[in-house]
Amino acid sequence: MKNFQSKLPSVGETIFSTISAKAQQFQAINLGQGFPDYDGDEFLKDRICHYIKSAHNQYAPMPGVLALRESIADYFKNKYQLNLSPNSEITITSGATEALTASILGLVSQDEEVIIFDPSYDSYAPAIQLAGARAVRLNLVDETFALPMEQLKKSINTKTRMIILNSPHNPTGAILSRETWLEISELVAGTDIIILSDEVYEGIHFIGERHFSPLELPDLKERLISVFSFGKSCHMTGWKIGYAIASPFLTTELRKLHQYFTFSTFTAAQLALADYLREHQENFINLGSFYNTKKELFIKELTGSRFKVLDSSGTYFLLVDYSEISNKIDTEFCLELIEKYGVASIPISVFYEKPISDQRIIRFCFAKKDETIKKACKILREI
Numbered sequence: 001m002k003n004f005q006s007k008l009p010s011v012g013e014t015i016f017s018t019i020s021a022k023a024q025q026f027q028a029i030n031l032g033q034g035f036p037d038y039d040g041d042e043f044l045k046d047r048i049c050h051y052i053k054s055a056h057n058q059y060a061p062m063p064g065v066l067a068l069r070e071s072i073a074d075y076f077k078n079k080y081q082l083n084l085s086p087n088s089e090i091t092i093t094s095g096a097t098e099a100l101t102a103s104i105l106g107l108v109s110q111d112e113e114v115i116i117f118d119p120s121y122d123s124y125a126p127a128i129q130l131a132g133a134r135a136v137r138l139n140l141v142d143e144t145f146a147l148p149m150e151q152l153k154k155s156i157n158t159k160t161r162m163i164i165l166n167s168p169h170n171p172t173g174a175i176l177s178r179e180t181w182l183e184i185s186e187l188v189a190g191t192d193i194i195i196l197s198d199e200v201y202e203g204i205h206f207i208g209e210r211h212f213s214p215l216e217l218p219d220l221k222e223r224l225i226s227v228f229s230f231g232k233s234c235h236m237t238g239w240k241i242g243y244a245i246a247s248p249f250l251t252t253e254l255r256k257l258h259q260y261f262t263f264s265t266f267t268a269a270q271l272a273l274a275d276y277l278r279e280h281q282e283n284f285i286n287l288g289s290f291y292n293t294k295k296e297l298f299i300k301e302l303t304g305s306r307f308k309v310l311d312s313s314g315t316y317f318l319l320v321d322y323s324e325i326s327n328k329i330d331t332e333f334c335l336e337l338i339e340k341y342g343v344a345s346i347p348i349s350v351f352y353e354k355p356i357s358d359q360r361i362i363r364f365c366f367a368k369k370d371e372t373i374k375k376a377c378k379i380l381r382e383i
């Protein structure tokens with residue numbers, strides 16, 4: 001096709017697929033892509049089979065199974081004291097990815113600008129490009145990975161349609177505080193800027209930390225879409241069930257895309273998740289302490305190595321500095337780790353538009369069985 005022009009000419013295979021394939025080829029322990037090497041609760045497996053066998057196999061309602069939307073509303077009432085309308089404010093999507101992409105394509109127009117912060121999750125920029133808009137990519141500050149507030153203020157102009165924020169943050173584990181959200185709220189007051197808040201790691205905040213959801217700020221409500229993932233909260237990333245919470249006005253716009261992207265999402269999985277969230281809400285509330293134990297194990301097992309673990313407040317990722325071991329750039333170092341030592345990680349430069357040249361940092365996922373963490377760290381201690 002001579003006259004075909006790709007809409008995403010610079011997009012190739014994602015780094016996660018590349019690293020996972022390499023890890024498989026070298027039979028490496030995969031601490032790269034963000035998925036657990038254990039399954040979610042037996043309860044979920046029993047319920048999904050039950051619903052499949054009892055003939056719940058046709059299209060779900062477009063906005064999602066009502067029971068699941070009601071369970072979500074109940075969870076937000078208990079955890080955040082928020083009153084959400086299952087009918088007009090909650091939409092079930094095929095993973096958080098669908099909600100993010102539908103929000104960007106549905107709300108951002110040609111030639112507008114969307115501000116994102118690097119290192120950023122890799123689905124944002126291609127969706128912005130598909131919308132015909134420009135991604136304004138600002139780097140988070142040094143190794144604290146705080147928001148560059150002054151730069152953010154300077155970057156806002158009449159073309160700015162959206163700001164995308166992610167907290168708890170992949171890959172850095174940083175969490176945005178209530179104070180920072182208040183500053184953002186003040187910054188966008190009186191504008192037509194939409195805030196897209198990626199909260200897929202909502203439940204994974206460590207001891208002494210709290211996830212502050214911007215949904216808790218009434219002033220942000222009219223311009224806010226918050227996005228969540230049951231893949232992350234239920235250790236079932238392959239089920240690809242996510243949801244978006246937004247004002248009735250923004251929900252209507254989001255659903256216009258959702259109904260033509262996918263129309264609806266896997267019925268039996270939604271019904272199983274509705275039961276799980278209703279009957280085992282404690283597992284969602286205690287997710288942070290579950291992962292805190294794994295984080296501490298990872299750090300303890302890495303003690304004595306030449307890797308330096310960076311501070312982290314949430315998610316199931318840890319960044320480590322390897323500058324004592326090698327001066328290679330992170331992509332090369334990650335390949336060496338797989339090929340020579342049999343451990344897979346993710347280079348963080350791939351999350352940047354303009355990678356920081358002297359940064360020697362990689363990301364490990366510790367959503368792994370204790371024995372996997374111990375086995376991997378034994379190898380890492382000897383490098």
Ligand SMILES: Cc1ncc(COP(=O)(O)O)c(C=O)c1O
Binds near residue numbers: 034095096229231
């Ligand atoms: C920051 C962030 N947003 C969104 C997603 C996608 O979530 P889902 O698998 O539910 O589509 C991920 C998955 O790794 C993520 O890390």
